[in-house]
Amino acid sequence: MKFWQKTYLCVLIVFLITFDLGALALLKKSYKLNEQLDISKGMTEFTSIEKSLSYILRQYTENTGNSDYKAVLSNYAEHYYKNGIRLEIYQADRLIFSNAYQFEGERAEKDGNPYKTVYRKMNDELWLFIGGKMDFNDLKLVISRNSDYLQEYYITLRQYFIKLSSVLSLILSVVLIFLLIHLTAPIRKLNNGVKAISAGAYDQRVKVRGNDEFVELALDFNKMVDAVSNHIEMIKKVSEDKEMFINNLTHELKTPITAIKGYSQFLNHANFNEEERKMAVHYIYEHTARLDSLSGKMMQLLYLKNEQITLEPVHIESLFLYVVNMERHHLVEKQLKIIHECFAEEVYGDQELLKSLLINLVENSIKASSTGGEILLRSYHYQEVVVLEVLDYGRGIPKKDIAKITDAFYVVDRSRSKELGGIGLGLSICNQIAQLHHAKIQIDSKENEYTRVSVYFTTI
Amino acid sequence: MAKILIVDDERAINDLIAVNLKMIGHEYVQLYNGDQIMKTLNETEIDLVILDVMLPGRDGFEIVQDIVKLSVPVIFLTAKNKVSDKVHGLEIGAEDYIVKPFEAVELIARIHVILRRNQKVATEFRLDGTLVELEKHIVTVNGQEIEMTNKEFQLLDFLIQNKNIALSREKIIEETWGFDFYGDTRTVDVHIQKLRKKLNWENRIKTVYKYGYRLEV
Numbered sequence: 001m002k003f004w005q006k007t008y009l010c011v012l013i014v015f016l017i018t019f020d021l022g023a024l025a026l027l028k029k030s031y032k033l034n035e036q037l038d039i040s041k042g043m044t045e046f047t048s049i050e051k052s053l054s055y056i057l058r059q060y061t062e063n064t065g066n067s068d069y070k071a072v073l074s075n076y077a078e079h080y081y082k083n084g085i086r087l088e089i090y091q092a093d094r095l096i097f098s099n100a101y102q103f104e105g106e107r108a109e110k111d112g113n114p115y116k117t118v119y120r121k122m123n124d125e126l127w128l129f130i131g132g133k134m135d136f137n138d139l140k141l142v143i144s145r146n147s148d149y150l151q152e153y154y155i156t157l158r159q160y161f162i163k164l165s166s167v168l169s170l171i172l173s174v175v176l177i178f179l180l181i182h183l184t185a186p187i188r189k190l191n192n193g194v195k196a197i198s199a200g201a202y203d204q205r206v207k208v209r210g211n212d213e214f215v216e217l218a219l220d221f222n223k224m225v226d227a228v229s230n231h232i233e234m235i236k237k238v239s240e241d242k243e244m245f246i247n248n249l250t251h252e253l254k255t256p257i258t259a260i261k262g263y264s265q266f267l268n269h270a271n272f273n274e275e276e277r278k279m280a281v282h283y284i285y286e287h288t289a290r291l292d293s294l295s296g297k298m299m300q301l302l303y304l305k306n307e308q309i310t311l312e313p314v315h316i317e318s319l320f321l322y323v324v325n326m327e328r329h330h331l332v333e334k335q336l337k338i339i340h341e342c343f344a345e346e347v348y349g350d351q352e353l354l355k356s357l358l359i360n361l362v363e364n365s366i367k368a369s370s371t372g373g374e375i376l377l378r379s380y381h382y383q384e385v386v387v388l389e390v391l392d393y394g395r396g397i398p399k400k401d402i403a404k405i406t407d408a409f410y411v412v413d414r415s416r417s418k419e420l421g422g423i424g425l426g427l428s429i430c431n432q433i434a435q436l437h438h439a440k441i442q443i444d445s446k447e448n449e450y451t452r453v454s455v456y457f458t459t460i
Numbered sequence: 461m462a463k464i465l466i467v468d469d470e471r472a473i474n475d476l477i478a479v480n481l482k483m484i485g486h487e488y489v490q491l492y493n494g495d496q497i498m499k500t501l502n503e504t505e506i507d508l509v510i511l512d513v514m515l516p517g518r519d520g521f522e523i524v525q526d527i528v529k530l531s532v533p534v535i536f537l538t539a540k541n542k543v544s545d546k547v548h549g550l551e552i553g554a555e556d557y558i559v560k561p562f563e564a565v566e567l568i569a570r571i572h573v574i575l576r577r578n579q580k581v582a583t584e585f586r587l588d589g590t591l592v593e594l595e596k597h598i599v600t601v602n603g604q605e606i607e608m609t610n611k612e613f614q615l616l617d618f619l620i621q622n623k624n625i626a627l628s629r630e631k632i633i634e635e636t637w638g639f640d641f642y643g644d645t646r647t648v649d650v651h652i653q654k655l656r657k658k659l660n661w662e663n664r665i666k667t668v669y670k671y672g673y674r675l676e677v
Contacts, residue, residue, distance in 0.1 A: 037622065141556045214526060242562075251539045251540075254539040254560045254561060255473065255539065255560065257470075258539075258562065259470070259476060261561050261563075262561070262562075263474040263476060264471075264562060265482065265563070268626070269626030269627075269668065269671070270479070270480075270624060271563075271624045271674065273482070276479055279475060280479075283475065283476070286472065287472060
């Protein structure tokens, strides 16, 4: 059963019970009051009848000396009978006159002193009996009168209440259903939203207006969905990245394996000449070297992913000198000039990792530069932050590739990069090292003009 | 012999295919990116294209649709080994799909199948005084027809297809007798002996020590 249906039924039942109980009490009270009114009217009648009858009988016996006053009684009774009042006269306990219904049973009212009233049902009609002593010869008078109007009144009123209760229930139902449907609308909205979202529509949100508890709930629910969908997005991204990484790695592995396998088979089985033998051996050697470099870089990358480093002050100038010294052969080969400027003297980090970071960046610059070019190594302060920067005036990076350049295995120009011995892991390693130092790498480049890689060490 | 266009940006792989094709006597043209393919196809008569999927510039899946329009058969050569990639490659018009790392013998066999399907394979083979008419299953030595069993002819066909390449006994059995052959590898030796004798090819069919045989041309 729905919430609004439950509420509707409960309210209706409570209303009916209270209304009917109230109506019943009112009915009873009203009946009681009417009965009292009826009795007091009866009393007046009784008193007047008793007085006049006692008077007449006394006069009669005094004037005539006749003690047989039955005729007088019947005459008198006749007069009241027309007004619907019946009389019974008892002497002691003996009935001496009656024009009322005769019935068996206790007649408590006749012993009333000064009087007593009893209601009785006679043939389904309500009768009021009033009895008491007369002021004459120890006679007792009982008058009885039809009071059925009390019952009829009661029944009419009860029917009226029943009708009223049905009409009110109907009105209440209509109003209540309208109100409940209106008030529970946010629940249904919330419910629909929850259903849609749990079915997988994580981009949907529940829309509820107002400022009641439902809206609060909806807002909290939306917050929860945000958190959940963010997590899902993150997990998706991670798994996509992982798949991409594995795909790229597979591709990177398959080419040298194909070459090595193919050429060794060729050497083993084919009928080759000296030139072909040299070529095959050269390719086997070259691709073994490629696998070697790949495995080295992979190891470094995996190692970096799990590493915790301790940050120590590193002297930047000696770092630069080390890097320049390491790369001097490559620099001489391409007749490149390297300039280093140290405006910041120290940076906090792991010396070996920082060397590796700079070597990777400088090697990239060497590869990008054309013969006779210039490479600039700089360190400076930028808003309390130490920046290490490598700048070259080489090929540059196309705008669309800058965002992806730090992804593992991403290379801008595959065939050129292969010639230069790159596999697209260098910047990925740099990025990893930067992350360990809580540093940020920013790449700024214009194609065929320059490339500037700046590492911001935010912790210092 | 057929003229084959090799497109692969990896020089090592490109040269590997080239030397293997040279072994069995095919001509070839080498390209290292996708840009020159259509120009080459228009200028030179090419019988088959071996195409790498991941090429700098336009990738193989894009280019293949243009090549197929010229009704030149294409074999994809790629490191992508997902079934969905294979299906996609074949659906857009490639004749075959070879995943790296591949075996030279396999590549040659597939090339041969496609050339034969497209009727671009030679119908006869001449060596010394021997003439093999591949379609007619007729072999003549110095003008005299030689009788051969069906198996002997299949073996000869396989050797000619893979001339200059060493074939292992297992590979020969697989190709000539089928996978369900339970005989000895010595069956191969017996048949090779017979071929050598019948065709006077004692010096042409070389034994590769502990491996198999090679038809040297």
